[in-house]
Amino acid sequence: MSASPTLAPAALGSFTPEVFAAHLASVSHLPAWWLDRKRAAYEKFASLPLPKRTDESWRFATLTGLKLDGYVLPAAVTAAQLGHSPIGIAKAGKLVLANNRLVAQEPISAELAGRGVIFETLQNALLKHGDLVKAHLLAQPAKQGSEKFSALHTALLNDGAFIYLPRGVELAEPLAVFHYAHGAAAAVFPHTLVIAEGNSRATVVDFFRSADDGAHFACGQNDLYAAHGAQLTYTAAQTWSRETLSFQSNSIVARRDARVQSFNLHLGGRQSRHESHSELQAPGAHSEMLALTVAHGSQEFDQRTLQIHQAPHTSSNLLYKNALLDQSKTIFSGLIVVDPDAQKTDAYQSNRNLMLSDDAEANSLPGLEIQANDVRCTHGATSSRIDPEQEFYLQARGIRKDDAGELLTFGFFEEVLSKLASEPLHDAFRDLIKTKFKK
Amino acid sequence: MSSLEIKDLHVSIGEKQIVKGLTLTVRSGEVHAIMGPNGTGKSTLAKAVAGHPSFTITSGDVLLDGRSILAMQPDERARAGLFLAFQYPSEIPGVSIANFLRAAVQARMGEGEELDATGYYKRLYSKMDLLKIDRKFTSRAINDGFSGGEKKRCEILQMAMLEPKFALMDETDSGLDIDALRIVADGVNALRSTNLGVLMITHYQRLLGYIVPDHVHVMWDGRIVKSGDKSLALELEAKGYDWVKKELVRA
Ligand SMILES: Nc1ncnc2c1ncn2[C@@H]1O[C@H](COP(=O)(O)OP(=O)(O)OP(=O)(O)O)[C@@H](O)[C@H]1O
Ligand SMILES: [Mg+2]
Numbered sequence: 001m002s003a004s005p006t007l008a009p010a011a012l013g014s015f016t017p018e019v020f021a022a023h024l025a026s027v028s029h030l031p032a033w034w035l036d037r038k039r040a041a042y043e044k045f046a047s048l049p050l051p052k053r054t055d056e057s058w059r060f061a062t063l064t065g066l067k068l069d070g071y072v073l074p075a076a077v078t079a080a081q082l083g084h085s086p087i088g089i090a091k092a093g094k095l096v097l098a099n100n101r102l103v104a105q106e107p108i109s110a111e112l113a114g115r116g117v118i119f120e121t122l123q124n125a126l127l128k129h130g131d132l133v134k135a136h137l138l139a140q141p142a143k144q145g146s147e148k149f150s151a152l153h154t155a156l157l158n159d160g161a162f163i164y165l166p167r168g169v170e171l172a173e174p175l176a177v178f179h180y181a182h183g184a185a186a187a188v189f190p191h192t193l194v195i196a197e198g199n200s201r202a203t204v205v206d207f208f209r210s211a212d213d214g215a216h217f218a219c220g221q222n223d224l225y226a227a228h229g230a231q232l233t234y235t236a237a238q239t240w241s242r243e244t245l246s247f248q249s250n251s252i253v254a255r256r257d258a259r260v261q262s263f264n265l266h267l268g269g270r271q272s273r274h275e276s277h278s279e280l281q282a283p284g285a286h287s288e289m290l291a292l293t294v295a296h297g298s299q300e301f302d303q304r305t306l307q308i309h310q311a312p313h314t315s316s317n318l319l320y321k322n323a324l325l326d327q328s329k330t331i332f333s334g335l336i337v338v339d340p341d342a343q344k345t346d347a348y349q350s351n352r353n354l355m356l357s358d359d360a361e362a363n364s365l366p367g368l369e370i371q372a373n374d375v376r377c378t379h380g381a382t383s384s385r386i387d388p389e390q391e392f393y394l395q396a397r398g399i400r401k402d403d404a405g406e407l408l409t410f411g412f413f414e415e416v417l418s419k420l421a422s423e424p425l426h427d428a429f430r431d432l433i434k435t436k437f438k439k
Numbered sequence: 440m441s442s443l444e445i446k447d448l449h450v451s452i453g454e455k456q457i458v459k460g461l462t463l464t465v466r467s468g469e470v471h472a473i474m475g476p477n478g479t480g481k482s483t484l485a486k487a488v489a490g491h492p493s494f495t496i497t498s499g500d501v502l503l504d505g506r507s508i509l510a511m512q513p514d515e516r517a518r519a520g521l522f523l524a525f526q527y528p529s530e531i532p533g534v535s536i537a538n539f540l541r542a543a544v545q546a547r548m549g550e551g552e553e554l555d556a557t558g559y560y561k562r563l564y565s566k567m568d569l570l571k572i573d574r575k576f577t578s579r580a581i582n583d584g585f586s587g588g589e590k591k592r593c594e595i596l597q598m599a600m601l602e603p604k605f606a607l608m609d610e611t612d613s614g615l616d617i618d619a620l621r622i623v624a625d626g627v628n629a630l631r632s633t634n635l636g637v638l639m640i641t642h643y644q645r646l647l648g649y650i651v652p653d654h655v656h657v658m659w660d661g662r663i664v665k666s667g668d669k670s671l672a673l674e675l676e677a678k679g680y681d682w683v684k685k686e687l688v689r690a
Contacts, residue, residue, distance in 0.1 A: 388492065393529040393581075396489050397543040397597060398517035407542055411533030411580070 011050050013068020014187065014217075015152060017042075023073060023156055030126050033134060041154035048148040057145025060331045060363040061302050065245065065271040071217040073156070074099040074186035082182055082211050089424040092173040092202075093119045098180035098211065100158035100188055108175070116166035119175055122191060125162035132164065136195050136225050140251040144275040144304040149247040153189050153219045160191030165200035165230070174203035174235075174422065181209075181216035181240070190220035196230035196258075203233040203422060208248075210241035210268065218246040218269075226258035228282075233261045235425060237432055240268035242297065250276040254314075257284035263420060265429055266293040266301050267436055277306035280314035280342075289318040290416050292429075294409070294436040295328030295360070305334040307349065309342040309375075318349040321416050323409045324360035333365040336379060340371040349379040354412045356386065356405055406437040441467045441504050441520070443488075443605045443636060448499035450480070450487040450661075457483040459661035460499070465605060467634040470627075470650055472641060472672060475658035476680050481640045482526050484658075485607040489523040490516050503605070518547055520604030524594040524611045526640070531581040536593070537563070539581050540600055547601075566599040571622055587614030595623050598630070605636045612646040624649030644676040657683055 020042045024035065050066055051058040077098050084096055084104065093108035108119045118129065125133050142150035161177040179190035192206050204224075210216050218240055226232045240246050246269045254260050266272060278287035293301045307316040322330045332351040353362035364381035386408050394404035410417075413433070420426045443465045450458035457480045465471050473481055487494040488501050490513030500507050508516050531539070540563065545554050567574055570592055582590050591611050598606055608627075612620055627650050631637065639650065647655070647669060655672045657665040659680075664687055665671065675683070 387529075390529045390531050392491055392513060393525070393531065394539070394542075395513040396517055396523050396525075397539070397601065398514050398546045399539075399542050400514050400546060401512065403542055403546065404514075407534050407539065408531070410538075411531055414533030414580075 011048070011068075012046060014071040015045070015068060015156065017046070019073060020155055023158065027123075027158065030123065031130050034126055038155050041151045045148055045151035045155055048151065050148065051145065055145060057304065057333075059333070059365065061273070062271060062300055062329070065300065068217075070215070071185050071187040074181070074183050074188070076101050077103065077182045077211070079104045082180055084178065084180070087176070087207070087428050089428055090173050091176045092171050094176045094178070095119070095121065095161050096178045096180070097159060097161070097190065098182050099186055102159060112169075112171070115169055116164075117169055117171070118162060118164035120162055122157075122160040122162045122193060125193075129162075129164070132195065133162065133193065136223055137193055138221065139223060140253065140277065140279065142249055142275065143277060144306060146247055146249055146273065146275050149219050150221065150249055153191070153221050153249070156187070156219070157189045157191050160193065163192070163194045163202075163204060165196045165202050167197040167199060169200045171202040174205050174425065176205045176207065178207045178209060179220065180211050181214070181218060181244070182211035184214040185216070186214060187217040187219070190218065192222040194222070194224045194232065194234065196226045196232045198227045199229040201231040203235070203425070205425065206234075206236040208236065208238040208240055208246070208268070210239070210244060213241045213243065215243035216241055216245075218244055218248070220247070221249045222251065224250075224252045224260060224262070226252075226254045226260045228255050229257045230255075231259045233263075233421070235263040235265070235420065237265045237429065238268055238272065239432060240272070242268065242270060242299070244269045244272075246272045248272070248274045250274065252276070252278040252287055254278065254280050254285035254287050256282035259286045259288075261288040261419070262290065264291040265432065266291065266303075267432060269299065269301075271300045271302070273302045273304075275304045277308065278316055279308045280310060280316060282311045283313040285311065285314045287316045288419070289316065289320075290419055291320040292413050292416050292433070293320075293322040293330060294325070294433060295322060295330055296325040296436060298327050300329045300331075302331040303333070305349070307334075307336045307347055309336070309338045309345040309347060312341065312343045312345070314342060315346040316348070319416055320351045321354070321413055322352070322362060323354045323356060323412065324362055325356045327357070327359045329361045329363075331363045332381065333367070334379065335367040335369060336377050338370040338372050338375050338377065343372050343374045345372060345375040345377065347375070347377045351381040352412075353383040354386070354409060355383055356409065402437070406434075441604045441634070441636065442502070443521075443638070444502040445488065446500045446502065448484070448487070448501065449497045450483055451495050451497050452483070452493060456497070457661055458487065461658075461661065461663055463638075463656065463663065465636040465638055467604065467636050468631060469654070470631060470637040470639060470652045472639045472647055472652040472655045473658050474641060474655065474672065474675060479658050480661045481658055482609050485523055485609045485638070485640060488607060489513055489521060514546065517601075517603075522598050522601060522603035522606045524598060524606060524608040526609035528582050528590045528594055530583045530585075532583045534581050535578050536581055537577040540597065543597070543601060563600060566596055570596055570599070570626060572596055588616055588619050591615050592619060592623065595626050599626060603635065605638070608637060608639045610640055610642065612641050612643055620646065621649060644672050647672045659683065659687065
């Protein structure tokens with residue numbers, strides 16, 4: 001195996017054939033189909049160029065920031081080295097992964113396990129529940145420009161979280177997965193795979209964290225599959241270090257009458273690309289896509305979304321809000337696609353930006369691609385500043401200008417935050433957002 | 440004894456001169472009423488004193504306890520003891536009354552001092568009970584969807600929580616029903632007895648029946664053109680502003 005000779009070495013960066021071969025050797029105990037997929041994925045990664053100026057799907061992105069060199073596949077760390085700090089919410093179970101390996105866990109109760117719930121590492125699932133994993137792992141290929149990074153993820157994905165909810169099972173408390181990068185130049189490939197069978201109900205929370213302020217590389221993906229009537233809530237809080245380059249791809253499949261709510265909180269990283277696509281495959285399927293971003297310093301957050309309506313009577317509702325401080329930059333590009341026979345589709349897409357600085361830059365590219373004639377689709381993008389009258393009102397009560405800005409940002413976010421049904425998660429997310437305003 | 444002195448104040452919005460040389464001193468425990476026709480600059484005066492950035496003070500001064508506050512930011516003026524009850528309070532969706540007031544109380548505490556949450560809520564609820572505001576309002580967004588009277592009561596709740604030295608009350612009485620007017624007046628009178636000084640802008644004699652002013656001033660075209668005691672308000676009510684206008688022309 002070798003990289004295409006026409007490609008510049010920059011297109012591989014640190015992820016050379018030797019690095020891949022060593023990784024592959026370390027997972028040789030996993031099923032052959034998976035190893036084959038990884039080999040094919042590495043070939044694809046190596047053959048694809050880095051994003052170019054002319055790529056529409058990378059419009060506005062700072063391409064010079066996407067360098068792949070200088071990273072290492074990091075050594076294992078212990079829980080003690082990691083210094084994992086809990087978030088203080090009741091959980092049905094917890095997995096802590098660091099540097100692509102499991103370091104700690106709180107298993108689900110024997111009662112839940114007895115009812116068929118599975119919550120364990122992806123490697124274990126590959127060995128024990130191979131067919132289930134095969135049907136859903138990375139089943140939706142990247143569609144929004146990150147094909148190269150998605151291939152790299154598949155090639156180097158070492159371990160992640162696997163969640164299986166059998167038919168009709170409801171979890172009262174969330175399942176939490178922590179994905180850490182630890183040590184200088186660590187490259188991590190987080191993955192969470194969730195299979196929610198018919199009428200099951202659960203909340204899953206991913207936490208993406210850096211254990212130190214190293215320049216990390218994160219290339220993650222998650223697969224959410226909601227079968228007939230399942231109700232799945234997925235939330236993620238990204239707090240990578242300020243020097244981290246991250247790519248995250250979020251795939252949602254909703255079957256008949258399934259309801260999926262995804263909520264991504266973006267706070268960390270130097271440059272973070274997030275792609276999210278929802279496929280509404282059968283009548284009654286619904287996807288609510290929510291995101292909040294606080295960008296400061298020179299951070300760049302690039303979010304690309306797809307709402308694909310493949311069946312009649314499906315609905316989707318997207319609301320992404322960004323608050324921009326300092327010289328930060330955000331990009332939102334969203335597309336609603338309605339297939340020809342997806343009549344009675346009801347789709348909504350909205351991106352709202354709150355400009356807290358004159359030097360920040362928010363780019364919005366909302367879009368529609370509708371092939372059915374009896375649908376309701378609305379989309380919109382707005383950018384606004386702090387209302388000076390509201391700011392004065394708060395200041396007139398003795399609240400300092402910066403604190404007034406923070407309060408008004410929370411006011412702006414509340415429309416999204418209030419959609420989180422879990423009060424403890426709501427509070428945990430508020431606390432995380434607050435850390436962005438500490439001087 | 441505190442004082443708020445407004446000295447020959449000139450205020451403009453852009454090129455337009457609105458307040459044209461106004462002088463007035465309010466001392467602790469005093470209530471001054473300002474009356475005057477629409478558009479005469481009453482709200483402009485109040486907001487300029489509170490530090491609204493849209494208004495330019497072209498000359499004159501405002502002194503709190505002898506020290507000029509003109510170089511201070513609006514939040515500093517508030518923490519120094521000024522309170523503006525707005526004629527048209529802002530609606531702020533998404534920010535709850537509880538969080539907002541907590542931030543305002545916290546802003547008055549020293550570095551590293553922690554707010555005692557239990558004590559805070561106890562105080563908040565007791566003030567709300569006094570003003571007959573439903574406790575459910577704490578979780579509602581600031582003035583968002585409030586009726587006119589609810590907004591005004593909420594202004595007084597804030598004043599009661601923040602305990603200013605001087606309050607600029609801009610038409611707090613408009614929009615209040617009779618019961619609410621009495622409740623608000625009782626609240627102001629209670630604060631007055633603890634030495635609050637009040638500059639009260641109003642169009643109605645009715646309020647002055649409940650909060651008896653020490654002085655009544657008539658403002659006209661950016662200036663105080665007539666001052667007197669509470670009987671001046673009654674006279675105005677009976678004769679209307681044309682009477683003042685005629686006097687002005689004669690002068
Ligand atoms: N932001 C502004 N831009 C331009 N003109 C303004 C602005 N604010 C106030 N004005 C003008 O300044 C003048 C004084 O307004 P102000 O609100 O101070 O009057 P007021 O005495 O409080 O009237 P009212 O009794 O109706 O409340 C008015 O002519 C008004 O139109
Ligand atoms: Mg006015």
